Amino acid sequence: MTPLRFAAIGLDHSHIWGQVELLRRAGAELAAFHADEHGLAEPFADRYPGARRVDARRILEDDGIALVVSAAIPCERAPLGIAAMRHGKDFMVDKPGMTSLAQLAEVRQVQRETGRIYSICYSEHFATRCTVKAGELVAAGAIGCVINTTGLGPHRLDPKRRPEWFFRREQTGGVLTDIASHQCEQFLFFTGAPDAEIVAATVANRANPETPELQDFGEILLRAGDATGYIRVDWFTPDGLPTWGDGRLVILGTDGYIELRKYLDPSGQPGADHLILVDRDGVHRIDCSGVELPYGRQLVYDIRERTETAMPQARCFHAMEIALKAQALAERS
Amino acid sequence: MTPLRFAAIGLDHSHIWGQVELLRRAGAELAAFHADEHGLAEPFADRYPGARRVDARRILEDDGIALVVSAAIPCERAPLGIAAMRHGKDFMVDKPGMTSLAQLAEVRQVQRETGRIYSICYSEHFATRCTVKAGELVAAGAIGCVINTTGLGPHRLDPKRRPEWFFRREQTGGVLTDIASHQCEQFLFFTGAPDAEIVAATVANRANPETPELQDFGEILLRAGDATGYIRVDWFTPDGLPTWGDGRLVILGTDGYIELRKYLDPSGQPGADHLILVDRDGVHRIDCSGVELPYGRQLVYDIRERTETAMPQARCFHAMEIALKAQALAERS
Numbered sequence: 001m002t003p004l005r006f007a008a009i010g011l012d013h014s015h016i017w018g019q020v021e022l023l024r025r026a027g028a029e030l031a032a033f034h035a036d037e038h039g040l041a042e043p044f045a046d047r048y049p050g051a052r053r054v055d056a057r058r059i060l061e062d063d064g065i066a067l068v069v070s071a072a073i074p075c076e077r078a079p080l081g082i083a084a085m086r087h088g089k090d091f092m093v094d095k096p097g098m099t100s101l102a103q104l105a106e107v108r109q110v111q112r113e114t115g116r117i118y119s120i121c122y123s124e125h126f127a128t129r130c131t132v133k134a135g136e137l138v139a140a141g142a143i144g145c146v147i148n149t150t151g152l153g154p155h156r157l158d159p160k161r162r163p164e165w166f167f168r169r170e171q172t173g174g175v176l177t178d179i180a181s182h183q184c185e186q187f188l189f190f191t192g193a194p195d196a197e198i199v200a201a202t203v204a205n206r207a208n209p210e211t212p213e214l215q216d217f218g219e220i221l222l223r224a225g226d227a228t229g230y231i232r233v234d235w236f237t238p239d240g241l242p243t244w245g246d247g248r249l250v251i252l253g254t255d256g257y258i259e260l261r262k263y264l265d266p267s268g269q270p271g272a273d274h275l276i277l278v279d280r281d282g283v284h285r286i287d288c289s290g291v292e293l294p295y296g297r298q299l300v301y302d303i304r305e306r307t308e309t310a311m312p313q314a315r316c317f318h319a320m321e322i323a324l325k326a327q328a329l330a331e332r333s
Numbered sequence: 334m335t336p337l338r339f340a341a342i343g344l345d346h347s348h349i350w351g352q353v354e355l356l357r358r359a360g361a362e363l364a365a366f367h368a369d370e371h372g373l374a375e376p377f378a379d380r381y382p383g384a385r386r387v388d389a390r391r392i393l394e395d396d397g398i399a400l401v402v403s404a405a406i407p408c409e410r411a412p413l414g415i416a417a418m419r420h421g422k423d424f425m426v427d428k429p430g431m432t433s434l435a436q437l438a439e440v441r442q443v444q445r446e447t448g449r450i451y452s453i454c455y456s457e458h459f460a461t462r463c464t465v466k467a468g469e470l471v472a473a474g475a476i477g478c479v480i481n482t483t484g485l486g487p488h489r490l491d492p493k494r495r496p497e498w499f500f501r502r503e504q505t506g507g508v509l510t511d512i513a514s515h516q517c518e519q520f521l522f523f524t525g526a527p528d529a530e531i532v533a534a535t536v537a538n539r540a541n542p543e544t545p546e547l548q549d550f551g552e553i554l555l556r557a558g559d560a561t562g563y564i565r566v567d568w569f570t571p572d573g574l575p576t577w578g579d580g581r582l583v584i585l586g587t588d589g590y591i592e593l594r595k596y597l598d599p600s601g602q603p604g605a606d607h608l609i610l611v612d613r614d615g616v617h618r619i620d621c622s623g624v625e626l627p628y629g630r631q632l633v634y635d636i637r638e639r640t641e642t643a644m645p646q647a648r649c650f651h652a653m654e655i656a657l658k659a660q661a662l663a664e665r666s
Contacts, residue, residue, distance in 0.1 A: 207587040240615035254540040267618040282573035285600040
């Protein structure tokens, strides 16, 4: 079978490296890329010498390219994805997939019209082995019916390393749109709910007055049927933590619970992807190092077979809709 | 100095043992006790042969007794405490300190009129070394300004072991009144806020239809100034957990955070009182085994000196007020 050929447009967030690699591991071939900024293009060209650096139009008009991937500045992602879909291509984008409810409405409409795939790479799920494993356990009934998820998503700010756009509300979409969208997707995934009601939402700048548009703290309380979910995100990872964030998720079921310590187990065991399952039989620490990350393989399959195995299109959009509505609610209050 | 003499009235919850012991460790002497039920009185008499079993009136009218302690059925605590205060005695009671806002209003009025102490033993704070240590660290500025607390309070249901009143809404006050009041007190303690706004609250029976008045799940979202707090409580501790509950508290500050694993470190280190502090310098696991629990000593001092060192009377009442208002809000929705 000929490898699926794809191209990257917009390398502004370093998540692009993960997006490209998960496709290459699935056998796809990076054919071309585009970035306006030489400083972003150069290391990319060095790493992928087989990919031509061309302008965006050349990529969109190349019938040999099936998929466009992007980690452009967040507010530029939806227009790019719409252009890609209108050119008959599928699209896989870093989260947030869009930065306003208006963009989401237009993306949804074009996706429906064109029948193309608009996939948002919620990496705290798809690129995290313990999250994938937790999904398997919950689906197998290991903790009964899920009634609550509580997720903490601290991130390291490191302001000197950040580009100008990172500190602009209009360009990022705000803290809930940007980093809580991960957890909105996981709430839907783990509860199986098609959508969720936003009970409450907060955004704030608690301790970064020199960058007033930065929202350094955010939270959402969600409800869907018999389940509720609390999401807390922030840019307060202390310098002393050996990784970018102590991401946690506790999934409470009627017959047990699962705790994920996604990126490290602080003062505990080495490595990442710590999964602790507590059920009627005991406390189990489950090794996730051998868990496959199926998102790339499934997305390549979906592109060929026009299926939705990597993530239902509806969940992809609903997760962003929840985050965007929570963002709007929090900014009104 | 003559030891402070105290008596116990109402042994319905086993918390009474901890309440008596913390006073005895502080040098106070258990002079008498009362319980209607022989099954509750007998083990108590065996353990404390020096304490006379008498009727409640004898205790209230004994001028040699300074303090009444109680773990009566929750709805009976406020009337007992009011009687104790009207008889010139101080009162220390298991949480919840009362089960309705009407009881709270009357307790507050009598406390003001009599000038007696009405202390609620929030044991997840006062009887937990790592919580006390966290209070010292936060007060010393170890994590900067506290902007969020997220607390999980799972409890083991063990329905066969529970008395009839445990399953009655009117007698317990509901799940937020009962077990979330602990965390309401800790929110005020760690943020230093005098009071808090209830943003949202939930109570539910998710999986115990045979005891329909039992609320097996509850949550509260709080806000006070620049801080928010999420509280989740439940009766879903799985049988396989080696203790009654995997109580957690994460305190997020602008310069660091503290995680408490109060009663065990599941699949981690042995023992209780695990405190993990992450700040600019690193990840620190702090041994809390030598931390003093000052509540008993301070309460005995307060009784002698008419001070409020164990806990300000206002915080004691505000914590219950938040829990009771959240309970009412959740039951209206």
